Amino acid sequence: MLLDDHSNVTLLKEIAELLNEETDMDRMLEGAVWKLLNGSNFETAWIFFIDGQGKHRLVAEANLPPALKDNGCRHLQKGGCWCVKRFRDGELEKASNIIACQRIENSIVSNSGDSGGITHHATVPLQSGTEKFGLLNIAASERIGFSKDELALLESVAFQIGSAIKRIGLTRQEQELALVKERNRLARDLHDSVNQLLFSVTLTARGGIEMSEDPEIQDTFRDIQHLTQEALNEMRALIWQLRPKGLESGLLEAIKGYAEMLGLSMELKVTGVIQLPSRTEETLFRISQEALNNIRKHAGVNNVQLYMSITSSDVLLVIKDEGRGFLIDERLYIPSIGIQSMRDRASAEGGTVDWSSKIGKGTEILVRIPY
The missing domain is CATH 3.30.565.10 (Histidine kinase-like ATPase, C-terminal domain)
Incomplete structure (x- = not known):
C-alpha cells in the first residue's frame, strides 16, 4: 500500500512546486521521478518521449537495477514493447498494469546484472489536453501489479508532468521566436546602415578612378574598391546567417x-x-x-x-x-x-x-x- 491520503497530497504538492520552479526539461523530469520514488512505495521509474513517428527515447530514469542500467540502458533504449505500441496506437488512456514487459524480460534473460526483483511495471501516458508526449513507467521489487489507489496517484503525477512539459515547450517556442525576431532586427539594421555605407564607398571609389588621371591614385581607389567589395560580400553573408532567406x-x-x-x-x-x-x-x-x-x-x-x-x-x-x-x-x-x-x-x-x-x-x- 501507499502512504495515507495526507501523504499523497503532500507528495503531489512537492512535485507541483518542483515542476513550477524548474525551467530545464531534463532537470524537471529527473527531479519529478525522484520525488515520486521518495514519497511512495514505487522503487524505480523511467520516462520515454515518443515522437510523431512512434520512435521512443529514454529521457529520464531513477534507481534502475543493474540489469536495466546495463550498457547505457540498452534494453530500454532499443527494441519494441507493449506499452509503447499501445501508446502509438492510441489505446493507452490511463495508468495501467503491464502484464508482461519485453524489455524487462530481455534484461533478465541476458544476464546483464541483478534485476532487483523487478519483473513487471505500470505505465501512464504523459499528456496535456489532447497532446501526448510519452510514458511514465514505474516498478517495484516483487510487484506484479499496483492497486487502484497507486495507479490513481500515478495518473495525478503524470498529469502534473504533462502540463509542465507543455509549459516548458511553449517557453522554448517563445524564446526561439524572440531570437528570430532579434536576428531579423539585426539583419535589417545591418542592411539599412552598414551595408548601404559600404555600397556607397564602392561607388565613391569607382568615381575616384574615373575622375583621376594619376595611375597611383587610380590604383589606390581600385584597392579601396576591392577591399570594400570584399567587406560588402562578408556583410551580405552575415545578414544571410542572421536571417536565412529561403529556409x-x-x-x-x-x-x-x-x-x-x-x-x-x-x-x-x-x-x-x-x-x-x-x-x-x-x-x-x-x-x-x-x-x-x-x-x-x-x-x-x-x-x-x-x-x-x-x-x-x-x-x-x-x-x-x-x-x-x-x-x-x-x-x-x-x-x-x-x-x-x-x-x-x-x-x-x-x-x-x-x-x-x-x-x-x-x-x-x-x-x-x-x-
Whole structure:
C-alpha cells in the first residue's frame, strides 16, 4: 500500500512546486521521478518521449537495477514493447498494469546484472489536453501489479508532468521566436546602415578612378574598391546567417541560395524524403553555411558537391570540394576552418561532424544528426 491520503497530497504538492520552479526539461523530469520514488512505495521509474513517428527515447530514469542500467540502458533504449505500441496506437488512456514487459524480460534473460526483483511495471501516458508526449513507467521489487489507489496517484503525477512539459515547450517556442525576431532586427539594421555605407564607398571609389588621371591614385581607389567589395560580400553573408532567406522554401533551396550568393556552383544529390524538424533544418543550414564560407575563403575553387541521405532515424549531410585541402591535426585548434563551430552545433542536437582533407586533394565534411 501507499502512504495515507495526507501523504499523497503532500507528495503531489512537492512535485507541483518542483515542476513550477524548474525551467530545464531534463532537470524537471529527473527531479519529478525522484520525488515520486521518495514519497511512495514505487522503487524505480523511467520516462520515454515518443515522437510523431512512434520512435521512443529514454529521457529520464531513477534507481534502475543493474540489469536495466546495463550498457547505457540498452534494453530500454532499443527494441519494441507493449506499452509503447499501445501508446502509438492510441489505446493507452490511463495508468495501467503491464502484464508482461519485453524489455524487462530481455534484461533478465541476458544476464546483464541483478534485476532487483523487478519483473513487471505500470505505465501512464504523459499528456496535456489532447497532446501526448510519452510514458511514465514505474516498478517495484516483487510487484506484479499496483492497486487502484497507486495507479490513481500515478495518473495525478503524470498529469502534473504533462502540463509542465507543455509549459516548458511553449517557453522554448517563445524564446526561439524572440531570437528570430532579434536576428531579423539585426539583419535589417545591418542592411539599412552598414551595408548601404559600404555600397556607397564602392561607388565613391569607382568615381575616384574615373575622375583621376594619376595611375597611383587610380590604383589606390581600385584597392579601396576591392577591399570594400570584399567587406560588402562578408556583410551580405552575415545578414544571410542572421536571417536565412529561403529556409521557409526548404532546406536545400536555402543552402543552394546561400551558395549562389557566395558565387559557388553546387551539385546536389539527395536520397530519402526530406521531412525534418525545424531545429534539425536550422542546424544543418548553419553547418552548411560555415562549410560553404570555408570553401569560398580557403579552398580556391568555385564548385562544391552536397549529398544528403535521410533515413527514418537520422540525416547524413556530406559537403565536398576538390580545392586546396588542409592538414588535419586533432591536437590543434583551427579557428580559420571553423570545424569547432560545426561540431558544437551538431553536438547540441546529439549529432556528430567528421572530416577528411589532404593538401591538394580537397576536403569532405560529414555531418550526421538524429531526429
